[in-house]
Each structure stands twice: as C-alpha cells, then as structure tokens.
Amino acid sequence: MKKKILLIILLLSVAVSFTACNQNRTTNSTATSTTITTVTTTDLFGLEDETIYKYTYSQLGENIMPIGAWADPPPPNFAGVYDNPDLVTDAQYALISASGINVMYGLYNNASLNFDYVIKSLQYAENHDVVYIVRDSQVVGLFEEEDYEYLTDALDRYKDYEAFGGVMVMDEPGVQSFNNLGLLHQSFKTYLPNDAFYINLLPTYATNNQLINGAAGGNISDDTFTYEEYLQRYVTQVDPKFISYDFYPLVGMEYGDLRDGYFEQMSMVRNIAYQNDIPFWVFIQSCTFSSGHLRVPNQAEVMWQVSTSLAYGAKGIQYFTYYTPMEGSGSFEGGMVDSSGNINPMYYIVQEANQHIALVDEILMNSSHKGVIVHGDSPSEVPQEDQLEQFSILVDIIGDDALIGCFNYQGRPAYYVVNNSFDLQDAIVSLELDETYNYSVYQGPTMNEGNGNNIELTIPTGEGVLIVINE
Numbered sequence: 244m245k246k247k248i249l250l251i252i253l254l255l256s257v258a259v260s261f262t263a264c265n266q267n268r269t270t271n272s273t274a275t276s277t278t279i280t281t282v283t284t285t286d287l288f289g290l291e292d293e294t295i296y297k298y299t300y301s302q303l304g305e306n307i308m309p310i311g312a313w314a315d316p317p318p319p320n321f322a323g324v325y326d327n328p329d330l331v332t333d334a335q336y337a338l339i340s341a342s343g344i345n346v347m348y349g350l351y352n353n354a355s356l357n358f359d360y361v362i363k364s365l366q367y368a369e370n371h372d373v374v375y376i377v378r379d380s381q382v383v384g385l386f387e388e389e390d391y392e393y394l395t396d397a398l399d400r401y402k403d404y405e406a407f408g409g410v411m412v413m414d415e416p417g418v419q420s421f422n423n424l425g426l427l428h429q430s431f432k433t434y435l436p437n438d439a440f441y442i443n444l445l446p447t448y449a450t451n452n453q454l455i456n457g458a459a460g461g462n463i464s465d466d467t468f469t470y471e472e473y474l475q476r477y478v479t480q481v482d483p484k485f486i487s488y489d490f491y492p493l494v495g496m497e498y499g500d501l502r503d504g505y506f507e508q509m510s511m512v513r514n515i516a517y518q519n520d521i522p523f524w525v526f527i528q529s530c531t532f533s534s535g536h537l538r539v540p541n542q543a544e545v546m547w548q549v550s551t552s553l554a555y556g557a558k559g560i561q562y563f564t565y566y567t568p569m570e571g572s573g574s575f576e577g578g579m580v581d582s583s584g585n586i587n588p589m590y591y592i593v594q595e596a597n598q599h600i601a602l603v604d605e606i607l608m609n610s611s612h613k614g615v616i617v618h619g620d621s622p623s624e625v626p627q628e629d630q631l632e633q634f635s636i637l638v639d640i641i642g643d644d645a646l647i648g649c650f651n652y653q654g655r656p657a658y659y660v661v662n663n664s665f666d667l668q669d670a671i672v673s674l675e676l677d678e679t680y681n682y683s684v685y686q687g688p689t690m691n692e693g694n695g696n697n698i699e700l701t702i703p704t705g706e707g708v709l710i711v712i713n714e
Contacts, residue, residue, distance in 0.1 A: 288635055288712070290651045293611040296520050297558050298485040300374045300408050301437070303345055308558060308604035309524065310343060310597055312565035314350035315375075316584065318360045321351055325569045330584045331363045333370055340371035342579065342590055343597025344565060348441070349378035349411050351566075354401060356380070365404040374408035376441050377401055382410055386427035394427075395434050402435060409439025415449075415489075416442060417457035418473055421480040428481055439484075443526070444477065446490040447508045474515045486516045489526035489563065492548070492623070493540050499665035505623040509555050513612075513629075524559030525552045529589050530567060530578040539577030542592045543667060543705040549596045550661040550707030553603070554648030555629075556612030560600060562593055598688040603659075603709045606685070610650035610657055618672070619644035621663050634658075636677045636712060643670035645702075658710045662702040674698040674710065685709040 299305045316330035331352065339347055347368060352360040354377055361377055368375040379401075385394040401407055410431070416424065428440050445453055447470045454473045455463050477483065490509070494502045509525070516523040527548045531537045540548070549560055567578030567587070579590040614631040618640045625646070634649035635656035648659035662670035676696045684691045684698070686708045700708050 288654060288656055290635065290654050290656065292654075293651055294520075295609055295611055297522050297608050298439075299608070300346065300439075302372070302374050302406065302408065306605040306608050307345065308560065308600055308608055309346050309374075310600060311346035311348060311376075311524070311559065311561035312339070312344045312579070313348045313526075313561065313563050314566055314568070315347050315352055315364055316566055316580075317351035317569075318357055321569065325582075327569055327582055328584065330566070331360050331367070333367045335580075335584055336364075336367035336371045336373055338580065338586070338590075339368075339565065340373050342565075342594045343601060344373070344562070344593075346374040346376065346408060346561075347565070348376045352378065354379035354381075354397070358400070361401060362404070365401060365406045368406035369404065373406060375404075375406040376409050376411045376439060377407065378411040382431075383412060383427070386423045386430065388426075388430075391430050391433075394430055398431075398435060402438070407438070409435075409441050411441050414443045415445045415453070415458035417445075417453060417455045417461070418468070418476050419455055419461070419463060420457060421476055425480040425482060428483075442481065442483065442487065444486065444488040444512075445473070446488060447504050447511070448490075448502065471511060471515075474511060478515060478519045478521075483521065485522050485524055485559065486512055487524040487526070487559070487561065488512050491526070491528040491537060491563070493528050493538050493544055494536060496535070496538050498538075498541065498544070499622065501623055503623075506551075506555070506621075506625045506629075509552070509557075510626040510629050513556055517612075522558035523556075524561055525557045526561045526563050527552070529562045529593060530564050530575060532568070532575045534574050534576060539589070540592075542595075543665060543703075545589075545592050545705070546596055546703075546707075547661070547663075547665070547705030549600070550659075550705060551646060551663070553600070553607060553707060554615060554646050554659045554661050556648065556650075558608055560596075595687075599685075599707075602688055602690065603685050606652055606657060606709065606711060607650070607659070610652040613649045613651060616640065616645075616647040616649060617663075618642075618647065619663070621646065622665055636680070637674055638677050639675035640672065641675065642672040645670060645672045647674075652711060655714075656712045659707050660700055660702065660710065661707040662704055665704065667704050669704070670700075670702045672700045672702060674700070676712075681713040683711045683713060685711070 316335040319329035352364050354361045365375050431440050452460050492502045492505045512523050531539045564578040567581050568575040569582045616631050617625050644664040646661040646663040650657040679696045681694050
C-alpha cells in the first residue's frame with residue numbers, strides 16, 4: 244500500500260498552519276472544468292438507446308480517457324531526509340506527457356507544506372498538457388459548515404491555474420471517514436462543481452480493520468463488515484463522480500502468478516458504479532513495493548492489466564507508479580522513472596500501452612459496456628453474472644483463450660478482444676459474425692479496415708484488440 248508515503252506527509256503537515264496569502268498566483272489563468280458527459284446512442288443493429296456516463300477533464304477533451312499516475316516528481320531533499328535531486332522540472336513533465344500519462348497526482352508536493360513546488364508543478368504540467376491534481380493536507384479537515392470560507396480561501400490559491408484538475412483528498416480511506424468526506428465533498432462541489440474531488444478506495448484484500456479505519460488501521464473493529472458494504476457506504480455518503488480503486492494482482496516472484504479475486508474485485512466496483520450512473524477507474528501495478536511478495540511486472544503483465552480493465556468497461560487507467568518512491572528502505576522498485584528521475588524499462592512499457600489507449604479511448608469513452616464473454620480458460624475467475632453467452636451479431640468464437648468485452652458504441656456493436664493467457668505466445672482468435680459487415684480493427688497504435696463475416700486476430704500475450712462493426 245501507499246501508507247508509508249502518506250505517513251511521512253501527514254507527520255509533516257501536523258504543525259503547518261493555513262495562510263491565505265497568494266502572492267504567486269497566476270491571476271489571469273483560465274479556470275478548468277471537469278464534467279460528467281452523457282451521450283445517447285442511436286438505434287442500429289437492434290441495440291437499445293443508452294446513456295453513457297464518463298468523467299472527463301476539460302483540458303483534455305470530453306473523449307479523452309484519463310490516464311493517471313501516482314505520484315508526482317518530488318522537490319529536492321524531500322522532507323529533509325532523502326538525498327534526491329530536484330525533479331519538479333519542465334523536463335520531467337515533458338517525460339510524463341511523452342509517456343501518454345495525462346493526469347499527475349500530487350503527493351510529494353503539498354500546498355500546505357511546499358506551496359511553491361505545487362505552483363511549479365502546475366506550471367510545468369500546463370506546459371505539457373498534463374492535468375495536475377493538487378494535494379493539500381489542510382483541505383481534508385475543512386468539512387464543517389463553518390469551515391467553508393477557509394476551504395474556499397485554500398482552493399483560491401491554486402484553482403485558477405490552467406492545469407488544475409482537482410484536489411487529491413484521500414487515498415484508501417476507511418468507512419469511518421466517509422461521513423466527513425461527504426460533508427467536505429458537498430462544500431467542495433458548491434465552490435468547484437466541475438473539478439475532481441479525488442479519492443482512491445481500498446481493495447478487497449484489505450482487512451476488516453482497514454475497511455473501517457483506513458489503510459493505516461485503527462482501534463475500531465467489526466468482523467462482520469464486508470467489502471460490498473464499504474462500496475455502498477462510499478457512494479451513499481460521499482456521492483462521488485467516479486470510483487477509483489487499486490488492486491495489485493501480481494503476487495510472488497513467478498511470472499503469471501496472480502492474487503485471487505482480480506475479476507471479482509473489478510466486477511463489484513463495476514456493478515456499484517453502474518448502479519449509480521458513474522464510471523470506474525483502475526490502478527495498474529507497474530512496480531513492486533514489497534520485494535519478495537510483489538514483483539515488478541513484465542510487459543505482458545502490464546498489458547494484461549490494462550487490456551482486461553478496458554474489456555471490463557473501465558473509463559480511466561492509472562499507474563502505480565510513475566516516480567519510484569524513496570520510502571520503505573528500497574522496497575519500491577521498477578516504476579517508470581527511478582528516484583533520481585532516470586527512465587526505467589517500465590516507462591516504455593507504459594508508453595506503448597498508452598499509445599493503444601489513445602487509439603481506442605474515444606470509442607470506449609462513448610460506449611456502454613454490456614458484459615464479457617469468456618472463451619476458453621481464464622487466469623482469474625470471471626464472475627458468472629458478468630458473462631454473456633452471445634452479444635449482437637457475434638455468433639461464434641474460435642481459437643485460443645480470450646476475454647471479449649462487449650460494448651454498444653452509438654448503436655453499433657464493438658468487441659474488445661484480449662489474449663487472456665500468460666503463455667507468452669500470440670493468441671489466434673477468430674470472431675464469426677452472422678453475416679458480412681464492414682469493420683474497423685484497432686490494434687496497438689494502428690487502425691485498419693476490413694470486410695467479411697469472419698475476423699481473425701493474432702494478439703500478443705496480454706494485449707487487446709478493439710473491433711467496431713460499421714454499417
């Protein structure tokens with residue numbers, strides 16, 4: 244988890260008092276806006292009209308999928324403890340943008356601790372078309388009605404910067420925090436109705452104590468409390484515009500080993516999100532933070548996480564981590580850049596995944612997810628209630644193991660086909676249609692057109708291919 248990083252920042256923030264001064268503020272910047280956009284489909288191929296729920300950042304455009312990363316490049320000698328260089332630089336944000344990440348989450352730079360570096364981060368992010376989510380420790384405590392003026396004063400210090408996309412409120416909270424978070428969200432959206440009130444939730448393998456008290460644990464216990472209750476309480480009490488969660492599946496040192504419950508977790512979040520007309524976002528494990536227990540993923544394992552998330556209807560992809568944290572006595576390894584800001588191999592893996600996302604995101608952001616078809620075996624069990632036997636014009640699937648996400652794209656069927664195996668060989672998968680159609684194939688960073696009633700795909704391990712049926 245990220246609790247060791249958060250502990251350092253929370254300890255530093257204890258003695259920090261609020262100041263309403265804003266001498267460094269850019270007064271002529273344009274306020275940003277983040278909105279939930281709805282798109283109603285048309286009636287083609289017998290598919291019903293539907294409304295599509297997505298959360299977008301106005302800086303990126305309504306059809307661009309949020310691709311986030313934890314965490315932002317740090318200032319020099321972070322916390323007076325670490326001997327790291329100054330990485331809050333234009334060059335680092337150029338690297339972030341070139342990787343395909345379009346949203347960066349504040350962690351090391353905190354408006355309550357090192358305000359000047361928050362402003363630098365916002366400015367460098369703007370230079371490279373990256374949205375920046377500000378961390379501000381004092382905001383979390385301003386949930387009472389009488390705190391509203393203090394809250395707006397705090398937000399005024401940075402809200403008008405072009406790259407500002409919202410506030411990083413809390414990571415992996417427990418249900419004990421939900422009431423106050425709900426009150427804070429009400430105040431926040433009264434003042435900034437279109438900006439992100441960012442919270443990321445715990446996974447299913449969190450303990451009951453963590454589900455109640457948060458990732459760091461606490462004294463309140465209830466052994467009967469369930470993860471389903473955790474999700475339901477969150478949407479009821481906090482009223483989020485999206486659900487973000489983490490589930491890091493790559494346990495052990497052996498390639499292909501997975502933590503139990505990967506698709507079960509995704510299914511629970513997907514279902515509660517759809518019941519409440521909001522999208523869900525997932526975190527992709529792209530490092531280790533527990534050497535000997537979690538491994539640094541290879542390319543196939545990163546691609547499989549991204550592809551299966553897209554096939555399951557996720558409308559936001561996030562990576563843990565971009566910057567490889569210094570904390571934890573070296574337990575963090577393998578992030579996109581190392582603790583000195585140098586590119587790691589993971590950078591290029593993520594960059595390739597993001598090039599594919601950029602190819603398909605406009606379609607997936609404007610599609611309604613209908614379920615998945617499991618062909619052959621799956622490395623993680625897929626809940627039966629999410630499985631379809633057939634969808635629209637697809638009548639048969641032949642070939643290797645595949646997970647097929649089924650979508651209604653503006654009245655047209657679309658299929659996201661994943662090589663759902665860790666065999667380290669290409670999967671050959673054929674889709675048989677009920678008659679001849681024109682179709683588009685989106686694979687890797689390229690799109691090709693085709694015509695016929697049989698679509699044969701060759702898919703590298705872990706990767707996905709999007710098929711859109713045209714008129």
